[in-house]
Amino acid sequence: DWAALFAESGARKVPLPTYPFQHQHYWLEPARTPTRAETADSSLWAAIEDGDAQSLARDLEVDAAALGTVLPALASWRRRSREDSLADAWRYRVGWTRVAAAEPRLSGRWLVLVPAVRAGSARVRAVLDGLAARGAEVVAVEVAETSREALGDQVKSADGCAGVVSLLSWDDRADTEYGTVSVGTAATLAAAQALRDHGVTAPLWCVTSGGVAVAGEAADPAQSAVWGFGAVLGLDHPDTFGGLIDLPTQGDDEEVPDGLFAALCSPEGEDQLAVRADGLFARRMLRDRDGSGSAWKPRGTVLVTGGTGGLGSHVARWLAANGADHVVLLSRQGGDAPGAAELVADLADVRVTVAACDVTDRDAVAAVLAEAERTHPLTAVVHTAGAGLPPAPVTEVTAEEFAAVTGAKVRGALVLDELVGDRELDAFVLFSSGAGVWGSGGQAPYGAGNAFLDGLAQRRRARGLAATSVAWGGWGGGVGMIDADGGDQWRRIGILPMDPAPALRAMARAVAGGPPNVIVADIDWARFVPGYTMARERPLLRQLPEVAEILAADAPGGGASRREVLLDSLAELTGPEREAFLTDLVRREAAAVLGHADGDAVEPERAFKDTGFDSLTAVELRNRINAATGLQLSPTVVFDYPKPTTLARKLRTELLPTANETANGTVDGLANGAATDADGREREIRRVLASVPLRRFHELGVLDALVRLADSTAGGPGGLSGLSEPSTAAEAENTAIADLDADELVSRAMRGTTFGND
CATH class of the missing domain: 3.40.50.720 (NAD(P)-binding Rossmann-like Domain)
Structure with a gap:
């Protein structure tokens, strides 16, 4: 029992290789040398914890007999203090914060899954009417069976929908076949599966009734179960999970759903919401500061x-x-x-x-x-x-x-x-x-x-x-x-x-x-947060200070999307450099999934399955790459492209146009690798310029110069807003932008800017 052996010894944990075949070098960081005061303090408490009355009496210059009663009490207090400190650090609770409910405006078709036993209820009718009143084209489907196959036939109409609303959890009857699973929970599971089976990409919103307690009210455990299911569904399928919305167990059938429609608009990415008479509330994980003064004393x-x-x-x-x-x-x-x-x-x-x-x-x-x-x-x-x-x-x-x-x-x-x-x-x-x-x-x-x-x-x-x-x-x-x-x-x-x-x-x-x-x-929030939030926002953690700091530090480009940052980086590279860059990206993310220190531990030509990936870690890698690139790759992408190099080529294809694709009238020479001749180089630079977001030209101070250049080439002011035929004089005086070589194009764009004149 290593934990017991090293308990209270001051020993510290260090990362070591998991498997010998990794052949990686590890060095131990030297321990910080304690100060003299720290050494004395440590010696005192070590004697107390060991029950060493003689050493303690000598250090305190008192009679050892006088310590007979106080020493065990001090040792017990020291142990409890340490346990209490850890206990407080580990304790959290679920809370609710009020969020603004904007006027809901819906559009497109919305599929509403209604349990057949509740189809005629006033609350269901209010939901359907409310959706329609706010702009949705409502397609209501009554669900009488909980089998995946039966639901599959019913959800086919969801193709092309803007959203799916499931009221299936409202069937709170006990499932006679499965006992502890309610009919509503079984139906919700089957619906989620059927929607995936038919490739429905519309977000699924699971609506419960009394599933959570916002202000101390009673909860319905069967409805609560759907919240636990939904939390996992949002991890397994973040791309098609809309969220969880809870309505009160009882409430006015016309007023309560108003908050429901606001929740469906998902304010600020919220995906766990409760509608109550006094507003819309979002679920949060918070530090638990209650109960820190006393502890349960068991008896009887x-x-x-x-x-x-x-x-x-x-x-x-x-x-x-x-x-x-x-x-x-x-x-x-x-x-x-x-x-x-x-x-x-x-x-x-x-x-x-x-x-x-x-x-x-x-x-x-x-x-x-x-x-x-x-x-x-x-x-x-x-x-x-x-x-x-x-x-x-x-x-x-x-x-x-x-x-x-x-x-x-x-x-x-x-x-x-x-x-x-x-x-x-x-x-x-x-x-x-x-x-x-x-x-x-x-x-x-x-x-x-x-x-x-x-x-x-x-x-x-x-x-x-x-x-x-x-x-x-x-x-x-x-x-x-x-x-x-x-x-x-x-x-x-x-x-x-x-x-x-x-x-x-x-x-x-x-x-x-x-x-x-x-x-x-x-x-360990520094490890947990990046993985947990890689596929989508997770507002549940927003109010934990340590998480907020991590999210702020992780925001790339001062708020720019990761895809924009990635494209900015790729724009500065040649074809082979791009492929190497993306291969390194894949190797880094794969190493993070496997717990390696860096991407060097993942060989670029070695199959993922031979490196230690299984179905779950493959999905984790997919999620990390999606988050890093802004793409929406399929869950099987790691198996479809089974090596870092082949997956990197897939990323290049998705992020950059193919060899035959055009961009602003130019032919892309990047997807085939770096151009080797002058024409190829010009095409490459033109592609680079075409791929750079306008905001980057503006940030660098060259946007106005490019606009003036394009306007002068097109025949004067207004050339970008409505290109006119260039005048003969203009044609004689100016070189058409399409005829400029790459060096001249860049040079003319840079003139008149600070760094262009350096």
Whole structure:
């Protein structure tokens, strides 16, 4: 256990090669030499933490016996202070900020997917009428089935639409086939898949009703699940995801949708919005400053589901160490679970009950609770049970897989909520995940299940009952996804492993006085933000100061688009230089995806699949290149162009005209490589001039000179606004711009400018 070995030692982490075949050199940076004061301070606290009374007595020049009581207290305080510091740094919450709602003006055809069971409702009618009143041509489709195939036939009419609005989540009936998945959630999944199947590029807006709590109101967990699904959908398919819009559970059918139409206009790129009677609100991730003064002190009987698993065992040990009298551990295997015997031995100071029980079996859980409360009353529940599947894009997920992932997590939480009823508990803790907040690529069922728990916590809290859902980031200590096979990938994108002790301390502080939904995650924002925002804006993070700084620093060209900056760079290069430039770009982005320090680690002629790319990292590379170039490449582009060099040629073709394409009447000689003769050189320079945005000529101070040159060539003032036939005198005096050679064209353009006369 390296973490335990180096704990409190001052050791620091340094990046080392992941695999020996990379053949890269690494040097350790010399550690900063501590000052004399720092050394003395470190020595003092080292003696306290080690319980070394003799050394401490000698340094303080006091009797060692006098330290017998204070030394353990100081050591405990030091440990808690460090844990509290980390706990506060890792804790976030979801908040809502009011945004301006401009007068909505819609155009084009809009497809509206309506659940058949709600087709005749006043609210649906208000939505359809409201869209039409604001300029949209409305195509309403009643959806009675939740199969992908059936929906496929119905969404064909979406081709060429300006947008798609899904009201399918409003069918809140329980799906009789899949149990924990509502009909509305299953239909929303099928609709997203069917739209992709038919190549519909119009943005999909998922509209829920009571899916989120803006001001402490009760949420509908089934509607909340669609928000978790949507967060992942926006990562898997950022090009066709419009966003999520929540309407109140109840409201005036004519007034409430007004905000809906404003939301559909997506003010400032907002994609997670809530419409309420007092305005339009956008979702934000914020620092959680609540509950920082005290922490939950467990007592009596505490029930832990998934109690013998990795997360559950850490929770059990923490409960025993912090005051619980009786810990009840539920798991499918009970005492036969791997590590269960060792766990019970570690909990020797408290009473422990290990029960083999399926948390989704209401009768079995009720029996365990009745038996457990014979000695101590139930005071708290911690629900850690859950399941996962290997990542898969939304288009490849089935409703059966949705049900499998959400089963123990969702159904188990509902069973516990029902059984504890309205009793006054100290804590009702649901282990959720950041996948339900910011999303996690390829984890749509997992995101939906965790968002369901967040909604359940909001509903309980609105009823005045104890409830806290904790959306965890990555756990260290050998548990959770981050320490599984994909651990390196999580670290690479900025989700870092948390030591269990301060992580659970953060949970305890949140339970004591925090909001119903809290996020506990150690995030390296410098790594996380570029990847998370590469394909589209993510307003969710806008109000975090550290994120705002990163976004401001990352804005290229003082606000110019990345594509403009890239084209400006390419305009200064010859054909072969362009290809080398784009190849280097591909290699840098590929290296970033694979976690290498720079592009030199990626060989230009080596196939991506031989370098370590799979389907998910291929999409990540596509997203990074799209963000860097402003292009919209297909998800399969890395497989269609399987080497850095071939992909770079694809980029050149997309960014620059082909060999036969014309630009302002000139033939492009760039796509065939650098021209080798004088005519080729002139064509190249003309192409360069034609490709430079007008704003660049203006910024460089040469635009007026070019305009005067063109006007004089065209016959005097007004030549650019309406070219007239040049006069004979003008023809004799001026050389037609088309007849100027490249050097003369550039020279004449530069004359009269500051740098042109240098």
